Amino acid sequence: MAKTPDFNQFGKDLWEVANILRDDAVHATDRLEIFSLFLFLKLWDETALLEEEAIKRKLPENEQLIPDRYRFHNWADDPDGYAKSLGFSDSIPFCKQMFVDLAEREKHSKHPSAKDVTRLFKETVFPLRYAPTIRNLTSKLKDLNLLEVMSKKIGPGERFDVFGTAYEQLLQQFGQDKEFAEYFTPRHIVDRMVQIIDPDIGETIYDPACGTGGFIMRAFMRVLEKIERKKIAADEKERMIRRLKEKHLFGVEHSPLVFKLALMNMILHRDGSGQLQNDDSLSNKAQDIQKNKYDIILANPPFGATKQERMAQFEYHIKLYEALFIQHMMNSLKPGGRAAVVLKEGLLFDSKNMLRKICRKLVEQFEVLGILSLPNGVFNPYSGAKTSVVVFRRPLSRDDARTSRVWFYRVESDGRDLGATRRPLPDFETDGDLDHMVSLWPYTWRHEKDGGVRAILKADDLKQFESERSWWATIEDIRKTDYNLTAGRYCPHQAEAVEHEKPEVLINRLLDLEDDIKTDLQDLLTLVTVPTSVEGLKGSVRFETSTAE
Secondary structure (H helix, E strand, O other): OOOOOOHHHHHHHHHHHHHHHHHHOOOHHHHHHHHHHHHHHHHHHHHHHHHHHHHOOOOOHHHOOOOHHHOHHHHOOOHHHHHHHOOOOOHHHHHHHHHHHHOOHHHOOOOOOHHHHHHHHOOOOOOOOOHHHHHHHHHHHHHOOHHHHHOOEEEOOEEOOHHHHHHHHHHHHHOOOHHHOOOOOOHHHHHHHHHHHOOOOOOOEEEOOOOOOHHHHHHHHHHHHHHHHOOOOHHHHHHHHHHHHHHOEEEEEOOHHHHHHHHHHHHHOOOOOOOEEEOOOOOHHHHHHOOOOEEEEEEOOOOOEOOOOOOOOOOOOOOEHHHHHHHHHHHHEEEEEEEEEEEEOHHHHOOOHHHHHHHHHHHHHOEEEEEEEOOOOOOOOOOOOOEEEEEEEOOOOOOOOOOOEEEEEEOOOOOEOOOOOOOEOOOHHHOOOHHHHHHHOOEEEEEOOOOOEEEEEOOOOHHHHOEOOEEEEEHHHHHHOOOOOOHHHHOOOHHHHOOOOOHHHHHHHHHHHHHHHHHHHHHHHHHHOOOOOHHHHOOOOOOOOOOOO
């Protein structure tokens, strides 16, 4: 029996509804934003109705997140008739006023998420012009049983990230517009990363490229379960949950639209979203604010060339998102903090001088514990990039452990085919090799009295953690390869070592090489077109000085 509902079909249903907005000739970006806000209003109303039924009363107006006037069930049956009963000509001016009023909701409600509703609707220009569009949209939304989807479980106590999934499915349709070429971490991979990192009560959790909030959501649910299992008074549990929501979950998302989707997701899961920011994690400001701040980092940062050269406080400047984000995350961990990060595999083996220096710093100044190689195609249909999850820890002090050996696991199947449709395979129930990978993970986390953790081997016999898909490499082996951190480089099985790479992997590498050549040519063009006078050359070229290694 499948663990998750048929989200492919759910995505198609959502697309049918979202596509109604085309009748208003609305731009793709506006269609996705407006549709998502209406989806949020419907889903919030459904959850609120269930809560009211459970407590057998309705909250006072100033304690409700969405006021009665704008509750979806009150107006969606007949938007125009309802609007006219309030003095509007039809549903268009009514909805425009609704968006304006919700953008000021924090002024009128004591609900803890009212501020976030203001952030959702603030600066949103209502683009629809025709009342029939509103009628068709609400009619279709009424037919979607969103609560049934939200009630599906993918693990004990975890509700599926419905907005993340909906967005992924919608992107397949909106995908012809390149501005939606975002990368999303499949939720079953997020789950295993959270299992390995195992966030605990009181720890601060950060995602500097949080997308729709999947990592924060899963980490929140895991810590929440630990709180719920504690045998303490109910009021103390409530205080701990409130601290978790308000003080321990941090996320940054640069895209305003995706940021709003994350806000919706977090509000609906009641996890507290006050520490979610629409900002740039690679700015100078962020390097100062986030330094040495977090116990845990879980992330899947963007891949590829940056759109502009970043001159923030990075030790190694290179115009690649993954290279800058990994430096940001290394700097953001507290001493004793730990991280699990999805990285494009090219960063782990590419011969570029800056990338080798980044890997050297990661290995020599941190404790790299594991590299989990993911199969090519895991991110289909959005990206064919080959990726790995890097699990590492920042030492507590100068005398604390650094990398001595690294555990590698090569995931060959995640329980889905690796084509564009990602159909379930016979090993879907175990998510392919992922259950086995987590069961073999060699470490537990020992929490120190003064904060931070140490990584403790589960057994002294390292062979217990070896298999056909897993093996160890010593720090000496890694140094000999100039800090190559790809799993295949250290595979002890001869059959695996001589295996030819798949054509799609080679093609992706060629595409990456093409991007690199283009970037290098652009840099050369800049150099040969700078002024030739001494005065004109001042500041035009930046030289890097490096000490001999």
